[in-house]
């Protein structure tokens with residue numbers, strides 16, 4: 225409830241928690257975890273996730289992300305968004321495991337509702353979305369990229385991307401799966417989902433998880449040049465086409481949002497699933513020491 229109130233304040237009272245400033249004709253607004261810079265005449269915004277250390281999608285981060293997108297969507301001068309990260313070497317570590325571990329069912333339900341909301345807003349956005357994937361992008365990180373219309377990834381073998389949920393002992397929700405199938409086809413998705421494959425940039429390109437792989441220092445310039453190409457298409461025809469391609473996938477979640485929240489909550493609350501998450505978190509810790 226508190227988050228919903230914060231969201232309303234941010235959105236309608238004109239960024240009390242956020243900042244808006246003019247820099248050389250460009251505009252920027254920032255929440256704590258999302259920075260948005262817009263370039264006047266081009267109608268393009270660059271949205272940078274900055275939730276260190278790994279841009280995990282905590283409830284706060286999801287909320288700020290959704291609010292920022294909503295603001296851009298409502299700004300008729302903005303036609304395209306480049307989605308990227310300010311955390312070195314990490315695009316996004318995906319959903320925040322600490323939101324799904326050791327909490328109560330009401331928290332899980334609230335968290336999942338916000339995950340759904342961000343996904344629906346991103347996936348059905350009328351704007352052109354290009355991701356500049358400048359780091360690791362597992363699970364929910366990959367999901368963010370898959371929502372985009374075009375994906376450019378940095379050519380660094382340390383960075384991997386994919387829906388790796390099965391490695392955590394959890395299952396990718398059906399709408400993650402649907403988007404994967406839409407992007408890489410049924411057979412590749414079936415294999416990658418079962419194995420929890422994290423693809424190197426070269427593999428991701430081969431299978432179609434990303435559209436282009438470029439040297440790391442060219443990710444942003446390439447994303448911009450891709451955006452320029454997409455901006456040349458009339459908005460109305462591109463938007464109608466995008467809607468035609470994505471509507472069925474989005475509708476299948478919209479029709480069963482509440483049931484999906486219940487499924488998630490009961491699944492994630494299971495002792496066996498909590499145990500798997502505990503083990504995975506321990507593994508992440510041990511990797512350090």
Ligand SMILES: CCCCCCCC/C=C\C/C=C/C(=O)SCCNC(=O)CCNC(=O)[C@H](O)C(C)(C)COP(=O)(O)OP(=O)(O)OC[C@H]1O[C@@H](n2cnc3c(N)ncnc32)[C@H](O)[C@@H]1OP(=O)(O)O
Nearest residue numbers: 280317318319320321322360362363364395397488491508
């Ligand atoms: C029957 C059907 C019912 C349907 C039910 C559906 C259920 C499905 C539920 C959910 C879907 C889940 C989606 C997800 O996105 S789950 C998250 C998956 N993410 C990962 O697996 C990534 C894990 N992280 C990493 O691999 C690495 O951290 C890295 C490659 C991103 C970065 O590596 P590095 O730079 O070496 O950093 P560290 O590993 O040292 O991490 C730093 C710090 O951050 C913590 N951390 C990492 N990832 C996460 C995360 N996703 N959430 C929260 N915290 C994270 C890590 O533990 C370290 O913490 P510290 O030790 O306290 O410093």
